[in-house]
Amino acid sequence: MTRQLDEPPLTAKIPADVDQPDKLMYGLTGRQLAILAATALASFGVFTAVRAWLPLPVVVAVVFPVVAAGVVVAVARRDGMGLDRFALAALAHGRTPKERVTATDGVAPPPGWCRMRGKLPAPLRLPARAVREDGVLELAEGGTAVLVRAGTVAFALRTASEQAALVAMFGRWLNSLDAPVQILVRARPMDLSGLACHLTDTAHELPDPALERAALDHAAFLTDLHHSRDLLVREVLIVIRDHTPAQPAPWLPGRKRQTAREAGAAVVLRRAAETERALAALGVTTEVLDADACTTALAEALSPSEPHLAETAGTGEVITTSTHDQEASR
The missing domain is CATH 1.20.58 (Methane Monooxygenase Hydroxylase; Chain G, domain 1)
Incomplete structure (x- = not known):
């Protein structure tokens, strides 16, 4: 028997914790x-x-x-x-040691003549060992991953038939996955100061004085909203990994290990492109994060309450001055 499109879809209760024991x-x-x-x-x-x-x-x-x-x-x-x-x-x-330091070869013990109080710090082991220029993460435990930022859809405002179609298309994407995928939904602080400054700096370029006053008023409103409220924005990240369970064997030549990493990077980038096409059918906007956006997302995830560097030097760039030195010279 066929169901009418205006009839409510069949529903089933699924526990929120799918890993809940029986x-x-x-x-x-x-x-x-x-x-x-x-x-x-x-x-x-x-x-x-x-x-x-x-x-x-x-x-x-x-x-x-x-x-x-x-x-x-x-x-x-x-x-x-x-x-x-x-x-x-x-x-x-x-x-577990509470103090960790960056030490690739481990923390060396102090010399015998040195009297140390407390315990030595433990080496810091991050889950990602490098971020490539194309945004692919080289994981510490082996393999590669890529981050895809996705938008949302107004599911509750759709009709029953539209909701059923969205669920069916999303289910087809889930069934097409053949590798580990993590969907992270989080709320992070939103900064409106940059938008307010942009409006203030470009308001004089508007052709009409009324538009300039409206832009300045809107910039003032955004500034007041930024200082008077703790604004949050919802962010959806999709982490796509490859099948590689561990690092290539250390006895392999360096060129073969590099070839294995390049193959894993090509696989996750292809799966990210497939994810973009699948979610575009749902009306969800997606974006594969590049190296800068991926580094920013990782920094916000590791220390969300601390300020981060606005700009970092790229590969091969020479660092001549720092922001602190420029402010001191002024």
């Missing part, structure tokens, strides 16, 4: 059942060990904290994860 018994997962079973065994062992020497009320008082702790660890959650995993993550975080 419930095995009484709404509990296998991990929770294992924790409760271990708690029951520990409580029974404590009960049988002290029952012969202590009265029953004291035995209950001794066993009750063990049972309560096991139930809390099995059922309670913190920041979306179980307390057992939260405790393991906290322990791993406490054992």
Whole structure:
């Protein structure tokens, strides 16, 4: 039987957390059942060990904290994860060095005559080892990736048939993927100062004085809005990777390793172009990030609250002066 276009599409409920473990018994997962079973065994062992020497009320008082702790660890959650995993993550975080430095060959130990207080910093290991001129990321663990910035569509304003068509086209793109793809949706601060300065600088070029006053008024409005509100803009990034699971073998000649990286870069760029064509059918504007835009996106992701350099020197460019030196000379 065929469905009419004006009929609402078939819907199915999908949990927000697709990695949520399955419930095995009484709404509990296998991990929770294992924790409760271990708690029951520990409580029974404590009960049988002290029952012969202590009265029953004291035995209950001794066993009750063990049972309560096991139930809390099995059922309670913190920041979306179980307390057992939260405790393991906290322990791993406490054992991880907090200070990291750029050291390709590792941090050298101090000489024997040097008395050091505290621990040595750990080497900094970033997920990306280089950004090519065409925007392809060479990953530290091997392989390549490319970033695609995508726009959004007004899905709720579409009719039922249009929504069904959009979902079908998006599903076809997802089914066509044969490599790992990550879709990142984030909100980042928006800076209107550059647009306000551009309006102020170009307002005198307008042919009519009324247009010039309107441009200056709009620039003042943008400046006031920038200083009085914390503006956020939604950004959608699509990370496309290749199939290479690890770096090329170190015993291969340098030319073969370079050839393997070039082949991986060509593959991810081709998949990025296919993604652009597939999402264009949905009315979504896409853009493959070049080297500068990719570097800016990575810097904002690693330290979103810190200012970043407005301009960086490109490959082969000679750095003669710095902004700090120019301001000091003035």
